[in-house]
Amino acid sequence: MDGDQVLQVRGLTMDFGGLRALAEVDLDVGRNEIVALIGPNGAGKTTFFNCITSVHDPDRGDMIIQPPGKAPQRINGLKPNAVTELGIARTFQNIRLFKDMTVLENVMVGRHCRTRAGIAGAIFSTKQARAEERACMDFAFSMLAKVGLGNRADEKASELPYGAQRRLEIARALATEPFLLLLDEPAAGMNPSETDEMDRLVSRIREEGVSILLIEHDMKLVMSISDRIYVLDYGNLIASGTPQEVAGNSRVIKAYLGESFDA
Amino acid sequence: MPIKHENAPSIGKTASCDGYSLPASRRNLRDRLPKTGFNTLKSLGIALWFMFLTFPIMVIKVSPLEKTIEWRWSRLVYVGAGAFSLSMLWRFLIYRMEAGTSFKKPLQERLSLFFQRKKSRKATALAAAFIFAALFPFIFSTYQTSIMISALMYVMLGLGLNIVVGLAGLLDLGYVAFYAAGAYCYALLNHHFGVGFWTALPLAGAIAAVMGIFLGFPVLRLRGDYLAIVTLGFGEIIRLVLENWNEFSFGPSGIAGIDRPWDFGLGFTLRGHTIYLFYIVCLLVLLTMVVVSRLRNSRIGRAWIALREDEIACEAMGIDKTRTKLTAFALGATWAGFGGCLLAAKTTFINPASFTFMESAIILSIVVLGGMGSISGVILGAFILILMPEYLRAFSEYRMLAFGAAMVIIMVFRPQGLISATRKRYEFPEEKREGEKP
Incomplete structure (x- = not known):
């Protein structure tokens, strides 16, 4: 693994019973790169995310990450929280916010793995614990400001409109200070202006030194934002390359649109 | 022309129900509600059904001595009328809830606003509560104080279970096992080694916490119903062990003559001891409240939620x-351990009969009725569920009936509990808030 990569996946295979969800998938994410993973429904994109974040344990293959300034590390079989602690954060396709908590608290939960206050600190409200709480709150607040939710900090998360909930999920993921951010359909269900806003937000996050791997169905967003694209179909990697290369690839067109009549 | 004709009836149906039109939101609601006549008919059916069901016990009275049968028809009328009016009342309340026609702000909201407007009001209320608690044992009799002690003990237990059920969302039906652990910890240490209350108290908490972790390990993978069943079994196992392991726990006969908390050699009377214990419980409840409220808004508390x-x-x-799960189990159990230790010191006698599933159910009811995750709710719930039966001894036969009815009513009309949990609001300087538009 050379120094320019943050994620290297080799031969990743995952079976659900008789169904092969992922077959020998290879994928790389470079430092400061935006990589898109696309494919028709049921192609195995979310399964791929779930393998990287250890929600699923893949049957075969290696997943190696290289946090900035650290040695490469294999992450197969780690607990999900350990993967997050190493610096991979994600959002979910069907929004999974903590609905009963306030917007700010949702983001503060994201700070959990970067803070250390224990039970004793909380009970005795030590100076150290209070300072950490204060810092955690400020950090969470700055994340909210970054995604444009600064003035809704006290609202209940479930009361936010749909687009804002998606952005809150990103803020919550960013609060874990990741070097690699996995976005699962960040623009799903958004109108064009909200999608443009998401485009700008993702670019801004990249400028701050976070690599991004995203699943997305909105082709306009994918084409404009990504440096490289991987295409999955029925668990197989059928194409990869720059947006132009992938857009012209006949196998990709076939996977999305089917066989042409005069072929 | 034909097209218009086809469309016309459907428009007519939605827009003009009975001559005048309503705003769209209200109209939808009207459509959703069954017609009044239908409601009356249904209530009538329920009344008839009740009359039929209660017929044998309410109407027929057989006197075996005189060999006569007395028919009390008038009672049938009362049952019918009662069932009908209660059923109609129920329907009306449900209708009001669904329609949201109540113009008054919810009581809870008004109260919290009342206290928010002026900080001094909250301080005054707290001071009043404090003075009342301090003077309570001197105003009221020993009997009243003793009842208040048990109520406060349940406040503590409720707040402890609230950590597990209300905050971490783990349905624990075997909470009474930790209560028993605390009680037996003090009772056995006192019986064999003469250990005093104050030494045993932290030990009881610690032992319960360790047991909490022991229970926690096997149930880590379980959720919801499965977790409830396993914890229920755990509670029963502990009780059965205590009942059968005679060498260890003295079996069903229990342990008697447990020392009351040391009286500094002052030679307290029973009343003196009760007052002393009252203050101890007050102190512990205060401690629990501070600890739970601090935990709730800490890093750990957020992880639980x-x-x-x-x-x-x-x-x-x-x-x-x-x-996170293990800390929730351990911390919840700790308060049960304290509570058990207090119980042993209060009654000076314990046996396994005090730790049946009924206790777990009552503590859980306190949490659910009061409001999951809400501290003031749990306190209110404990007072209602523990004090009411004491003061309504005349109706003690109907206790379980009232208990069940109260739970059903709460679940239908206020599923979040009497006082719902509110999250902390964090304070920020306004200039930071600006950010972008929502």
């Missing part, structure tokens, strides 16, 4: 599920 809301997202945020 995150775990309750969504386990997968919680892990994806870097929270160690195992550790």
